[in-house]
Amino acid sequence: MLRYHSWKVAWTFFATCMLLLTLQIVYGFIMGFAHMGFDGLHEWIPFNTARATHTNLLVVWLLSGFMGSAYYIIPDETEQEIWSLPLAWIQWGSLVVVSVTAVIGFHFNWWEGRKFLEIPRPLDYLVVVNVLSFLLNIGMTLFKAKRTTTTALTLMVGLTAAALLYLPGMITFDSQVVDSYFRWWVVHLWVEGVWELVMGAILSYLLIKLSGVDREVVEKWLYVIVGLTFLSGILGTGHHYYWIGAPEYWLMVGGAFSALEPLAFLGMALYCVTMARRGERQHDNRIALYWSVGCGIMSFVGAGFLGFAHTLPQVNIWTHGTLVTAMHGHLSFWGAYAMLIFAMIAFALPEMTGRKLYKGWMPEWAFWLSNIGMVSMTGAFAVAGITQVYLERRVGMDFLDVQEAVSVHFLGLVLAASLFTIGIGLYIWNFLKYGVLANASVRTDSAPTAASQPAK
Amino acid sequence: MLSKSQARLFFVGATAGFSGVFLWLTVDTIRQVPERSNQDEMTAEVVAGKEIWEVNNCMGCHTLLGEGAYYAPELTKAYDRRGEAWLRIFLRDPQAMYPGRRKMVQYDFTEDEISEVIAFLKWIGKIDTNGFPAEPDMRPKAQAAPASTAPTSTASTATTIAVPTMFSTVCISCHALDGKGGVVGPALDGVSTRYSEAELRAWLADPQSVKPGTAMPNLSLSDADLDSLTTFLMAK
Numbered sequence: 001m002l003r004y005h006s007w008k009v010a011w012t013f014f015a016t017c018m019l020l021l022t023l024q025i026v027y028g029f030i031m032g033f034a035h036m037g038f039d040g041l042h043e044w045i046p047f048n049t050a051r052a053t054h055t056n057l058l059v060v061w062l063l064s065g066f067m068g069s070a071y072y073i074i075p076d077e078t079e080q081e082i083w084s085l086p087l088a089w090i091q092w093g094s095l096v097v098v099s100v101t102a103v104i105g106f107h108f109n110w111w112e113g114r115k116f117l118e119i120p121r122p123l124d125y126l127v128v129v130n131v132l133s134f135l136l137n138i139g140m141t142l143f144k145a146k147r148t149t150t151t152a153l154t155l156m157v158g159l160t161a162a163a164l165l166y167l168p169g170m171i172t173f174d175s176q177v178v179d180s181y182f183r184w185w186v187v188h189l190w191v192e193g194v195w196e197l198v199m200g201a202i203l204s205y206l207l208i209k210l211s212g213v214d215r216e217v218v219e220k221w222l223y224v225i226v227g228l229t230f231l232s233g234i235l236g237t238g239h240h241y242y243w244i245g246a247p248e249y250w251l252m253v254g255g256a257f258s259a260l261e262p263l264a265f266l267g268m269a270l271y272c273v274t275m276a277r278r279g280e281r282q283h284d285n286r287i288a289l290y291w292s293v294g295c296g297i298m299s300f301v302g303a304g305f306l307g308f309a310h311t312l313p314q315v316n317i318w319t320h321g322t323l324v325t326a327m328h329g330h331l332s333f334w335g336a337y338a339m340l341i342f343a344m345i346a347f348a349l350p351e352m353t354g355r356k357l358y359k360g361w362m363p364e365w366a367f368w369l370s371n372i373g374m375v376s377m378t379g380a381f382a383v384a385g386i387t388q389v390y391l392e393r394r395v396g397m398d399f400l401d402v403q404e405a406v407s408v409h410f411l412g413l414v415l416a417a418s419l420f421t422i423g424i425g426l427y428i429w430n431f432l433k434y435g436v437l438a439n440a441s442v443r444t445d446s447a448p449t450a451a452s453q454p455a456k
Numbered sequence: 457m458l459s460k461s462q463a464r465l466f467f468v469g470a471t472a473g474f475s476g477v478f479l480w481l482t483v484d485t486i487r488q489v490p491e492r493s494n495q496d497e498m499t500a501e502v503v504a505g506k507e508i509w510e511v512n513n514c515m516g517c518h519t520l521l522g523e524g525a526y527y528a529p530e531l532t533k534a535y536d537r538r539g540e541a542w543l544r545i546f547l548r549d550p551q552a553m554y555p556g557r558r559k560m561v562q563y564d565f566t567e568d569e570i571s572e573v574i575a576f577l578k579w580i581g582k583i584d585t586n587g588f589p590a591e592p593d594m595r596p597k598a599q600a601a602p603a604s605t606a607p608t609s610t611a612s613t614a615t616t617i618a619v620p621t622m623f624s625t626v627c628i629s630c631h632a633l634d635g636k637g638g639v640v641g642p643a644l645d646g647v648s649t650r651y652s653e654a655e656l657r658a659w660l661a662d663p664q665s666v667k668p669g670t671a672m673p674n675l676s677l678s679d680a681d682l683d684s685l686t687t688f689l690m691a692k
Contacts, residue, residue, distance in 0.1 A: 035527070039559060046561045047527045048516020106513075113510035115524055150460075174503045176580060177493045180523060181485065220460040227467035234474040235481075243588030244521045245493045246485050251586060253481065317590050321522030321530055388526075396592030398638075399529040400557055 002442045004075040006082040007352050011437055012092055013068025014345045018428050020061035020099070021338075025421055027054040032417060035403070035410040045107065052106045052118040058333060059116065060099040065341030066198050067095070070138055070155060072348050073205050077152040078145035083137050091133045098126045114179070116187050117169045124170050131163045150219040151204045154226065158197030165189050177245035184240040191333075192233040192261060192303075196268075199299070199340050200226045203272060206292045206347055211279025218275060225267045232260035239311050243320060251313040258311040265304030265336075272296030285350060287363045291343030294371065298335025302378070306331055318393045323385035323406070331378040342427065349435040357434050366426035373420025380416055384409035492584040505576025508569055517560070520580060522588060528560065530589060535578040539625035543574050545675050552673030553630070554640060617691050620684040626675065627685070633692065641672060648690045657686045 002008065030041055030050045039047075071088060075081055082088055102119045105111060111118040119127065135156075142148055142156055169186035173179040204222045208215055238254020272293045283289070306328040310319040319325070346363065350356055384406040392402040489495070509515075515524035520531050534543065546553050547570045550560035565573070630640035637643075647656070658665075660682055663672040677685070 031527075037558075042559050042561075046517075046559075048513045048525070048561070051516045051525045051527070052513060109512065111511075111513050113513035113515055115515050118513060118516075174506065175489065175493060175495060175498060176506055176521070176576075177489050177583060178486065179506075180521060181482075181489075216460060220458065220463045223460065223463035223467040224458070227463070227470045230467070231470040231474060234471070234478050237478065238481075241485070243585045244523070245489060245583040245585055247488045247492070248586050249481075250485075317588055320588060321519035321524070321526070323526050326526060390594070393589065394592050394594040395598045396595040400554065403558065 002352055002437070004081050005085055005442050006071050006075045006088065007348075008437065008442075009082070009085065009088045009092060010068045010072035010348065011352055011435075013064050013071060014341075014348070015431075016092070016096060017061045017065045017068065017341055017345070018431055020057050020064065021424065022428065023103075024054055024057040024061065025417075025424065027051075027057070028417060029414065032410055032414045036407050036414070037404075049106050052111060053103050055116055056099070056102060056106070056118055060095070062195075062333075062337050062341065064095065065337075065344065066159065066195075066202075067091075067134055069202050069341070069344045069348075070134075070159065072344070073155065073202070074138055074141055074152055077149050077205070078141060078147055080141070080145060083140035083144065087133055087137050091130055091137065094126065094130050098123050098130060114169075114183055117183060121170070124166075128163075128166065128170075131166070135160055135163055149215070150222065151201050151208070151215075154197060154204075154222060155201035158194045158201060161194040161197065162190055165194060180244045181241065181246060184237055188237045188240055189234070191336075192236060193230065195337065196229045196233070196264065197226050199295075199336060200229070200268070202340055202344055203268070203292060203295065206288065206343055207272065207275040207279075209347065210283045210285060210289045210292060211275050212281025212283070213275045213279050221267075221271050221275075225264060225271060228260075228264040228267055232257050232264055236261050239316065242313050242316060255311070255313050259308060261311075262300065262304030262308050265300040269296040269300040269304075284356065285347055285358045287358060287367065288343055288347035290364075290367050291339055291346050294367070295335060295339035295343055298331065298339055298371070300335070302328070302331030302333075302335035306378070318389050319385070322388045322393065323381055324389060325385075327378055327381035327385050330381060331374060334374045345431070345435075349431065353435060353437060355434055360430075362426050362430045362433075366423050366430060368423070369426065370420050370423025373416050373418070373423055376416030377413055377420060380409050380413035383412070494579070494582050497582070498579060499575065501572050501575040502579045504569075505572035505574070505579075508565070508573055509576060512561075512563060521583070521585060528558070531577060531580070532583075532585065532589060533581050535574065535581045538629075539621065540574055540578075541622055542625045542629065543577065544570055545626060545673070547573060548676070549673060555671035557640075617688055620681070620688055622677070622681050622685060623688060644689065644692060647692050653686050653690050656689055657682055660685055 027045075027050045030045055031047060031054065033039070034042070034047050034050070041050075045053075071082060098119075102111075102123050105120060105123075106118065110120055112120050138156060138159065142152060145152075165186055168182040171182060173182070200222050204218050207213060208218050235253055235257035238250040239258040241250035241254055273296065276289055276293050310316055310324050310328065350358060387406050387409070388402055391397045391405060392399060397405075509520070514520070514531075517528035518524050518531050519526065519529075522530065522532070538546075547563075547565055550562060627644070628637040630638040632638060632643040633645060651659070655666075659667075659672075660675070660677060662674055663670050664674060
């Protein structure tokens with residue numbers, strides 16, 4: 001039974017995540033095979049199309065997951081419906097239309113050609129309108145709420161900052177150097193800044209629900225962790241400024257502060273493990289706890305540890321722009337953000353459907369296979385990347401000769417990716433089999449903790 | 457023990473403080489960029505080249521200043537590494553240069569557009585990048601390892617004729633001479649003993665007419681280039 005109408009919107013966003021993730025994986029395989037030399041699709045889907053589609057689908061499904069989480073968490077935390085349900089539905093529809101249009105455009109050479117921000121400018125404006133309507137909806141809900149929590153506010157601040165930081169990416173510069181400088185304001189300050197705020201808030205919510213640890217304790221540490229994130233992450237942007245034509249002091253500033261970035265992720269990992277252990281009132285949903293604690297740990301390994309592995313200038317001068325970056329990229333996005341959305345969905349689905357299916361082979365195998373697969377993929381990228389760094393960058397072999405030398409590791413990558421895909425397939429199958437809101441009605445009696453707020 | 461309000465103060469303080477420092481450094485960076493990137497040499501042609509770079513999402517395969525994707529070569533120093541002649545021939549028909557290997561999209565650029573892309577890459581190559589990409593530091597060690605045969609012999613035969621730029625930038629990327637160069641086409645040592653000057657010239661002018669289906673691209677060479685290349689090769 002649904003407690004709020006808003007949760008139907010949340011569910012639809014989560015279903016959208018599953019669909020876009022599936023497409024993202026398909027394009028990943030296209031690139032993996034192309035690296036091995038099987039580029040039969042080159043005429044229709046050249047590598048740059050596959051690449052832009054792969055990364056942009058990731059961004060859209062993660063944003064979709066964040067928005068779905070907000071439409072789930074905010075009503076629960078404030079104990080009332082979202083301010084405007086019709087606006088929420090329009091916002092979902094337009095997000096889908098914009099992202100599908102963008103992805104189709106990529107197949108017809110329609111894009112902006114700036115890494116991660118390939119969506120063409122006219123669609124950028126629609127993204128802005130979309131995100132503003134989302135923020136208006138969430139903001140008005142919080143404004144009218146009788147009860148606001150630190151978790152809800154942190155989520156709101158994180159989402160607002162993410163929207164504001166999209167704007168520097170829309171300014172046109174003639175100089176490649178300045179262009180690159182401000183592009184990182186969006187990309188870096190998103191994933192190593194405000195998205196971590198969103199991540200911290202969602203994890204706090206999940207840990208409060210799953211472990212029963214006192215809200216005051218969880219939220220206090222939430223402040224400490226997001227404080228550490230910004231302390232290291234803001235000036236850590238400097239690790240993108242080493243070699244683009246920016247002044248030399250960025251080597252020192254970027255190196256020092258990005259070396260601190262793992263601390264925030266370590267904090268996040270320890271926070272998850274500690275809170276999960278301390279809880280007195282354990283929730284039965286063990287799978288959601290797996291994903292939550294897994295998210296904390298894997299974000300440290302992928303974003304923190306593997307980020308540190310090539311962030312110091314004396315290492316980065318060799319590894320910058322090689323497959324080593326792909327190694328770090330895959331595990332960090334998986335650990336920090338994909339697993340977070342998976343945790344949220346694993347928690348929310350049984351609450352929404354009322355089916356208390358907390359155990360079973362399917363969700364457990366989904367967790368283990370996808371994680372083993374992703375760790376192995378990271379290993380394949382690491383071996384290929386390190387080989388590339390030595391042969392091409394340090395010995396000076398020709399690029400294409402080196403690519404042929406490392407192509408065998410892409411066989412390893414594709415095999416690992418197959419394991420990963422089986423795991424994701426099980427998760428989605430589980431979603432479809434037990435998570436569909438067939439004839440789900442919204443409970444008309446009041447929610448247990450919201451006697452004064454019957455659903456409309 | 458840390459209270460919640462102290463934790464909040466830490467968060468707000470760290471965020472505000474470091475945002476301030478970041479903005480200050482940004483102002484200083486923007487002030488220094490014109491000099492470090494030779495902004496006065498950033499002509500309309502360079503800007504047009506950047507536009508072409510973006511509308512075709514070149515970063516979806518290549519890296520520039522180390523940023524982009526890892527499917528195709530790093531291009532920060534492409535102008536220095538390849539030279540204008542090579543880049544022009546390559547951009548006319550990217551798939552002709554390395555037959556059977558990794559493909560680049562055929563964009564059908566006009567000659568003006570090719571000039572703009574080259575101008576852009578030339579400008580990029582002069583940016584002060586704090587030393588990126590670094591020179592391969594292990595190359596001397598890797599090459600010194602096996603007992604090398606007398607290296608002086610390489611200069612002996614061709615001392616009289618200077619190596620044409622076209623040869624040292626374009627031909628050498630597929631063909632080897634004196635053990636140096638690419639492996640796509642056959643090595644060119646002793647090529648004058650196998651072909652006459654007229655045959656070589658006809659071949660270079662239009663490979664397809666001599667041997668239909670050959671992987672050797674038509675390089676659209678000028679008469680001057682044909683002269684210098686055949687003269688050079690006949691001495692080999």
